[in-house]
Amino acid sequence: QQQVKQSPQSLIVQKGGIPIINCAYENTAFDYFPWYQQFPGKGPALLIAIRPDVSEKKEGRFTISFNKSAKQFSLHIMDSQPGDSATYFCAASLRQGAQKLVFGQGTRLTINP
Amino acid sequence: DVKVTQSSRYLVKRTGEKVFLECVQDMDHENMFWYRQDPGLGLRLIYFSYDVKMKEKGDIPEGYSVSREKKERFSLILESTSTNQTSMYLCASSLPGQGNTIYFGEGSWLTVV
Incomplete structure (x- = not known):
């Protein structure tokens, strides 16, 4: 049972250009939505995160858009660069209890020069 | 800088062998996690620990066990490996509380033949 569905698988x-990666979740109790970036041979690293009380969060060239009613959130990368080429994971967790993140399937992003 | 160190980066084991994957973090974090990463499936939580000698099952604990005898060290044990355990294993740590960054190690690639 995949609680967080991520698309596309590759991009x-x-x-x-402005790559957009989409995620949809099922559990309305999820309360924290981070995005992780992973370069080849490295572990994932936190990129940006949002809580459902805001509809958008921007950090540098990275923006999360959040639609609570649709149970969807997305990552936009403005003015993408070849150095942004990586695998991106969305995730979600509950407010209560331990920080058990549920991850999406991942998106392998390639930015061509 | 937080450092999560996975001592074994690449292992090749025969079916039925026992495997210890060790993880050490240097930031006095209470929480530690073991994830498994597979293409198209994202990261899936195997076990996590929120204190020394405490452990809880994640989403896919079957075939695995863990040990946390010291705060900084969290070991993943595969008692009798099978080919379907060929994967990348990621250790992570964090302070308690939702919204605190989870820091990942660089991963241990395990191939079971």
């Missing part, structure tokens, strides 16, 4: 964008 190729030209430099300067």
